[in-house]
Amino acid sequence: MIRKMHDALSGLLIASVGGLYLWKSVTELDIGTPFNMGAGYLPMLISFGLVLVGAVISFNSTKGTPQTEKFANLPWRAIVCVFAAMLAFALLLHQAGLFPTVAVVSILAGLASSQRLIQRISVAIGVALFCTIIFYFVIGLPVTVIGNWRF
Amino acid sequence: MDLVNNIILGLQVASSPENLLYCFIGVLLGTLVGVLPGLGTLATVAMLLPLTYSLEPTAALIMLAGIYYGSQYGGSTTAILVNLPGEAASAVTTLDGYQMARAGRAGAALAAAALSSFFAGTVATILIAAVAKPLTSLALSFGPAEYFALTMLGLVSAIALSSGSVLKAIAMALLGLLLGLTGTDLYTAMPRFTFGLLELEQGIDVAAIAVGAFGIAEILRNFEGKVDDAPQVSNVGRLMPTREDLRRIIGPAIRGTGLGSLLGVLPGSGALLASFMSYNIERRLSPNGYEFGKGAIEGVAAPEAANNAAAQTSFIPMLALGLPSNVVMALMIGALMIQGITPGPNVVTSQPGLFWGLIASMWIGNLMLVVLNLPLIGIWVRLLTVPTWVLYPAIVAVCCIGVYSLNNSTFSIYILIASSLFGYFATKAGYELPPFILGFILGPMVEEYLRKAMSLSGGDPTVFLTHPISAGLLAVAVAVLVFSALPKIKMRRKEIFVPED
Numbered sequence: 001m002i003r004k005m006h007d008a009l010s011g012l013l014i015a016s017v018g019g020l021y022l023w024k025s026v027t028e029l030d031i032g033t034p035f036n037m038g039a040g041y042l043p044m045l046i047s048f049g050l051v052l053v054g055a056v057i058s059f060n061s062t063k064g065t066p067q068t069e070k071f072a073n074l075p076w077r078a079i080v081c082v083f084a085a086m087l088a089f090a091l092l093l094h095q096a097g098l099f100p101t102v103a104v105v106s107i108l109a110g111l112a113s114s115q116r117l118i119q120r121i122s123v124a125i126g127v128a129l130f131c132t133i134i135f136y137f138v139i140g141l142p143v144t145v146i147g148n149w150r151f
Numbered sequence: 152m153d154l155v156n157n158i159i160l161g162l163q164v165a166s167s168p169e170n171l172l173y174c175f176i177g178v179l180l181g182t183l184v185g186v187l188p189g190l191g192t193l194a195t196v197a198m199l200l201p202l203t204y205s206l207e208p209t210a211a212l213i214m215l216a217g218i219y220y221g222s223q224y225g226g227s228t229t230a231i232l233v234n235l236p237g238e239a240a241s242a243v244t245t246l247d248g249y250q251m252a253r254a255g256r257a258g259a260a261l262a263a264a265a266l267s268s269f270f271a272g273t274v275a276t277i278l279i280a281a282v283a284k285p286l287t288s289l290a291l292s293f294g295p296a297e298y299f300a301l302t303m304l305g306l307v308s309a310i311a312l313s314s315g316s317v318l319k320a321i322a323m324a325l326l327g328l329l330l331g332l333t334g335t336d337l338y339t340a341m342p343r344f345t346f347g348l349l350e351l352e353q354g355i356d357v358a359a360i361a362v363g364a365f366g367i368a369e370i371l372r373n374f375e376g377k378v379d380d381a382p383q384v385s386n387v388g389r390l391m392p393t394r395e396d397l398r399r400i401i402g403p404a405i406r407g408t409g410l411g412s413l414l415g416v417l418p419g420s421g422a423l424l425a426s427f428m429s430y431n432i433e434r435r436l437s438p439n440g441y442e443f444g445k446g447a448i449e450g451v452a453a454p455e456a457a458n459n460a461a462a463q464t465s466f467i468p469m470l471a472l473g474l475p476s477n478v479v480m481a482l483m484i485g486a487l488m489i490q491g492i493t494p495g496p497n498v499v500t501s502q503p504g505l506f507w508g509l510i511a512s513m514w515i516g517n518l519m520l521v522v523l524n525l526p527l528i529g530i531w532v533r534l535l536t537v538p539t540w541v542l543y544p545a546i547v548a549v550c551c552i553g554v555y556s557l558n559n560s561t562f563s564i565y566i567l568i569a570s571s572l573f574g575y576f577a578t579k580a581g582y583e584l585p586p587f588i589l590g591f592i593l594g595p596m597v598e599e600y601l602r603k604a605m606s607l608s609g610g611d612p613t614v615f616l617t618h619p620i621s622a623g624l625l626a627v628a629v630a631v632l633v634f635s636a637l638p639k640i641k642m643r644r645k646e647i648f649v650p651e652d
Binding site for chain 2: 006007010014017018021024029030033034035036037038039040042043046047049050053054056057060073074075077078079082083085086087089090091093094098102105106107109110112113115119123124126127128130131135139141142
């Protein structure tokens with residue numbers, strides 16, 4: 001039945017996003033007239049189009065040649081590690097300061113590949129040092145190097 | 152002559168110590184990041200985009216342009232020395248460039264690439280200078296209806312030229328448009344789609360999206376398959392090409408330049424197409440055609456010239472019309488808009504220093520590439536040996552800091568995270584990103600022109616058809632869309648448009 005799962009799901013997702021924005025355009029914003037377009041006019045048209053396209057893509061997933069291997073070998077470890085690294089940056093920067101935050105980011109991102117602990121630590125320190133020198137001392141980014149650790 | 156005066160003005164602006172410095176930094180950084188295997192031109196430009204925000208518009212654009220062709224040069228360096236194309240456009244250079252490197256002639260290949268690129272850059276700069284004024288005069292007679300049609304044509308071209316399914320490209324374009332409209336509506340001052348978040352009321356920062364969708368997503372893609380450590384780098388050897396070499400690269404460089412200049416102006420991946428086509432054409436035309444694939448220096452000179460020419464002439468639609476012909480131009484438009492400059496034909500008259508200064512600095516940047524980067528090749532080679540487990544954490548950290556610095560807000564990081572995941576999974580599911588970014592950048596413009604046109608016509612939608620230029624552009628857009636959806640063309644598109652690796 002569904003030959004291409006990623007198409008079915010993505011099509012549905014797109015249609016839902018379109019639906020959400022369509023709903024918001026119509027209820028929250030002023031539509032106006034073609035002569036005097038309100039804030040919601042064009043978004044309404046576009047999100048309607050999105051719903052249509054999403055539905056068609058989803059529908060088309062029942063036709064054509066099946067494709068399932070595409071998603072078989074995703075680098076999940078890397079995805080999780082890089083995601084965690086960026087999240088850590090957002091959460092830690094203000095409280096921990098630039099140097100510790102970058103070190104943590106480095107370690108988390110580095111977990112995506114296998115290496116010895118000593119390599120991880122030296123890279124973390126090296127990158128943190130590099131970033132602190134370039135971004136704090138040279139460029140003058142308004143951050144603290146070591147934060148106040150008040151969470 | 153007016154042209155000469157403008158060029159002189161441009162040179163004056165471009166050779167101010169500040170602008171020279173930023174040009175140099177841009178070229179240097181661009182080459183530095185472009186050299187890294189696994190990071191293409193787009194990823195490089197996207198990742199370095201935040202750095203230009205704090206600069207003046209002229210300096211920012213000069214630096215961005217420098218990053219652009221610097222990264223292309225870096226990409227071809229990697230292609231020649233390591234047989235790893237940083238992106239699809241350098242793939243052609245690996246064919247003969249790497250073979251030359253294996254035969255100990257890497258230096259000559261690198262020199263050929265640099266010299267042909269410089270030649271192409273010079274010619275392209277002159278072309279831009281010559282064409283810009285007449286084109287902008289034409290564009291100044293455009294009204295909102297014509298501009299709307301132009302933006303539609305740009306979007307449709309991006310859709311038509313993406314290598315996936317047309318439907319998915321349309322979806323991405325629409326999604327981009329919608330997200331581009333996030334923020335505060337200029338006309339009615341109403342917040343749109345901000346989901347109650349104060350940070351979204353200024354709109355979503357294009358740089359945060361670009362770094363995530365093109366930079367981080369590229370890193371994630373590099374983790375697919377085997378991740379090996381430092382690749383084998385060939386010896387550089389003699390840098391100076393022989394007289395025979397120089398004689399052989401003249402023809403290909405000229406032909407490549409001609410082809411690239413034409414293709415760069417057309418919307419779509421001009422540089423990619425230009426390098427492929429140039430290689431094939433040169434192979435057929437050259438008396439040494441049989442050598443292609445085994446280390447013919449023409450096989451390096453032609454695509455490199457075409458590549459650079461296309462990259463430079465792709466500035467023309469952006470500068471003259473305010474319309475991006477590829478994703479990098481879209482990002483530049485985004486950068487300009489953040490600076491408060493709306494690119495379009497008015498820029499020539501309202502900001503002649505910016506306009507002509509940029510054009511002049513493109514030539515200066517090309518010169519810098521030849522004069523400075525060739526001797527620095529040793530450093531680039533050293534960079535290539537840095538293992539990925541050092542590089543990737545550093546890149547992730549720098550991207551985070553860069554995006555944070557846009558608004559000194561950690562909220563931008565959340566946008567970064569979302570767009571990285573979006574960029575990665577979308578391309579995995581067969582959705583191409585260029586239509587999305589173009590839609591995102593063009594969104595507010597499309598709305599403005601649509602509103603103005605409708606307002607002027609009294610709510611009459613046929614105004615787009617009654618204005619001849621607008622009707623013509625829309626007709627071309629429709630034709631392009633229909634054409635690209637036809638099954639026969641679909642197959643050809645799959646052949647020609649190699650997806651970004």
